[in-house]
Amino acid sequence: MDGTWNIEMESPLGRKEASLDIAIQEDAFTGMMRSDDLGEAEMENGSVDGNAVSWTADITEPMPIALEFDGTATGDTMSGDVKMGAFGVFPFTATKA
Numbered sequence: 001m002d003g004t005w006n007i008e009m010e011s012p013l014g015r016k017e018a019s020l021d022i023a024i025q026e027d028a029f030t031g032m033m034r035s036d037d038l039g040e041a042e043m044e045n046g047s048v049d050g051n052a053v054s055w056t057a058d059i060t061e062p063m064p065i066a067l068e069f070d071g072t073a074t075g076d077t078m079s080g081d082v083k084m085g086a087f088g089v090f091p092f093t094a095t096k097a
Contacts, residue, residue, distance in 0.1 A: 003097065007078075009093075017036075039060050069092065070083075077095055079092065
């Protein structure tokens, strides 16, 4: 999972795109999420368990909200769901850049 990923996620405001810069550290990871629409946010609580991945990111654009990602990574692809606070749960997909 190390490296840069391009992620697309559905949201209440339509499809959003971002890049993820991920650094693996055993069964955990850190990184940054950057997007023209969502701003820049540190990826926190990054966890890897086999193919299962999860992390959180607190964005400030277009409004402050905590995003909670849960997904599966296989090779150069990743998919799953992102919980967007009270707005609900939406799907995401990502590919290694």
